[in-house]
Amino acid sequence: MKLTVVGGGSTYTPELIDGFARLRDTLPIEELVLVDPAADRLELVGGLARRIFAKQGHPGKIVTTSDLDAGVEGADAVLLQLRVGGQAARDQDETWPLECGCVGQETTGAGGLAKALRTVPLVLDIAERVRRTNPNAWIIDFTNPVGIVTRALLTAGHRAVGLCNVAIGFQRKFAKFLDVAPSEVHLDHVGLNHLTWELGARLGGPEGENVLPRLLTEHLDAIAEDLHMPSDVVTRLGVVPSYYLRYYYQHDAVVREQRTKPTRASEVAAMEKQLLELYGDPKLDVKPELLAKRGGAFYSEAAVDLAAGLLGRSADGMATGGSPYQVVNTFNKGTLPFLPDDAVIEVQASIDATGATPLPVPTLDPLYAGLIAHTTAYENLALEAALHGSRDAVFKALLAHPLVGQIEYAEKLTDELIAHNREHLAWA
Incomplete structure (x- = not known):
C-alpha cells in the first residue's frame, strides 16, 4: 500500500507518522511519501518520520520529494493537509476582519472565505494531477475549510472524503x-x-x-x-x-x-519554530510533547481509520471493510x-x-x-x-x-x- 501526504513538510506531520506507526496493523503502509515544496522543512520532518518508524519497528519506507507528480504516482490514497500562504496568511485572516467588528478566524467568517479562495484552486489542480496519474486513488481532505474544499473536489468528480x-x-x-x-x-x-x-x-x-x-x-x-x-x-x-x-x-x-x-497564528508560528529545531535533533525519535499544543488532536487516528475503511485492507492483505x-x-x-x-x-x-x-x-x-x-x-x-x-x-x-x-x-x-x-x- 502506498500513501502520499501532500503538505508533508507540516510541523504537524509527526503526529500523523506516530499514528501510522502505532496503527500499522489497521493500515499496513509499505511506502509513505511526504510531498512539500519547502525542501528545508521537508528534510527535517522526513528525518524525524523515519526515526519514528524505526523506533516503533515499522517496516514501511518513507520517501520525501518536492515533485508532486512523482509523489502521487501509484498512490492508493492521497492526504491533503495544505496551508496556502502559511501562518503569515493565517495571521492576516485572524486580524483584518476585527477592524469591522467581525470574528477573525481561519475557517469561518471573512478569514475563512479568504482561506477558501486561496485554497480551492490549488487543491483542484492537485486533484487533477492525482487523477491523471492514478484515477482510482482516494483523496482524503484535511485542508480547511474542509466542507468547501471537499465540495469542490466532489463536484469535480474526484474520489474524495473530507475529514475533521x-x-x-x-x-x-x-x-x-x-x-x-x-x-x-x-x-x-x-x-x-x-x-x-x-x-x-x-x-x-x-x-x-x-x-x-x-x-x-x-x-x-x-x-x-x-x-x-x-x-x-x-x-x-x-x-x-x-x-x-x-x-x-x-x-x-x-x-x-x-x-x-x-492571534492564534502568531502562537503557532512561534511553536513551529521550536518544533523544527526539535525535529533537527538526530536523537529525537518520538513526537515531542510540544506538538500536542499545535492542535488537531487525534487527527492521525481518524486518518488511519478512514483510509483503512476506504481501502479495505489489513496487515495480511485481506479485505476488512475498515x-x-x-x-x-x-x-x-x-x-x-x-x-x-x-x-x-x-x-x-x-x-x-x-x-x-x-x-x-x-x-x-x-x-x-x-x-x-x-x-x-x-x-x-x-x-x-x-x-x-x-x-x-x-x-x-x-x-x-x-x-x-x-x-x-x-x-x-x-x-x-x-x-x-x-x-x-x-x-x-
Whole structure:
C-alpha cells in the first residue's frame, strides 16, 4: 500500500507518522511519501518520520520529494493537509476582519472565505494531477475549510472524503468520562464542518443507548469549559455544540477577546519554530510533547481509520471493510432534506471501498436546521467565488455569511480580503 501526504513538510506531520506507526496493523503502509515544496522543512520532518518508524519497528519506507507528480504516482490514497500562504496568511485572516467588528478566524467568517479562495484552486489542480496519474486513488481532505474544499473536489468528480478531528475529539473525551473504549461510543454528530452538534452519544453503535443526558448531568462543567460556553446554556440546549459554535453564539464577546490577545497564528508560528529545531535533533525519535499544543488532536487516528475503511485492507492483505462508521464530510444525498443533495455535510457515515454513505439523522430542531441552511447558502457562494473569482462574488458570499450579513461590513471586508490576498488570487 502506498500513501502520499501532500503538505508533508507540516510541523504537524509527526503526529500523523506516530499514528501510522502505532496503527500499522489497521493500515499496513509499505511506502509513505511526504510531498512539500519547502525542501528545508521537508528534510527535517522526513528525518524525524523515519526515526519514528524505526523506533516503533515499522517496516514501511518513507520517501520525501518536492515533485508532486512523482509523489502521487501509484498512490492508493492521497492526504491533503495544505496551508496556502502559511501562518503569515493565517495571521492576516485572524486580524483584518476585527477592524469591522467581525470574528477573525481561519475557517469561518471573512478569514475563512479568504482561506477558501486561496485554497480551492490549488487543491483542484492537485486533484487533477492525482487523477491523471492514478484515477482510482482516494483523496482524503484535511485542508480547511474542509466542507468547501471537499465540495469542490466532489463536484469535480474526484474520489474524495473530507475529514475533521472535532468528532473524534468528542468521542475520545466522552469515552474517558464513561470509562469505555472509544470504539464503544457512537456519536449522533450532525451539521456542516465546524458547525456541528452532538445530538446523542450511543454505547455500542447507532442503535445503542443514548448516554448524552447522563454525560451532561455528570460532566457538565468539564464539557462546558472545553466549549468555552456557559454551562447553563449547554443544559438548556440539551446537546453538545462544537466549540466553533462559540463564534456564532457569542460573536461579540469573542471579538472583544480576540482584540486583546495575540492571534492564534502568531502562537503557532512561534511553536513551529521550536518544533523544527526539535525535529533537527538526530536523537529525537518520538513526537515531542510540544506538538500536542499545535492542535488537531487525534487527527492521525481518524486518518488511519478512514483510509483503512476506504481501502479495505489489513496487515495480511485481506479485505476488512475498515471502520464501519466514521464522521466525515460528504455529499448530503437527501440526509438533511432541507439542503440540496450536492451540499456537503458532516455526519456519521458508513465507510467502505465505495466511499462514504451518510447514516439517517432525526428531524432537526429549527435552531440547528436554520443555521445549517444559512451557512450552506454562504458555502455555495464561497465556492462560486473560489471557482470564478470576482469582487462581486466575494461580496455576495460575505453578505450571505451569518457572521457578516451587512452591506457596510461586506463592502469593507471584500476590499480588505482582496488587498491582503492579491498574490494568491489569479483574478485580482
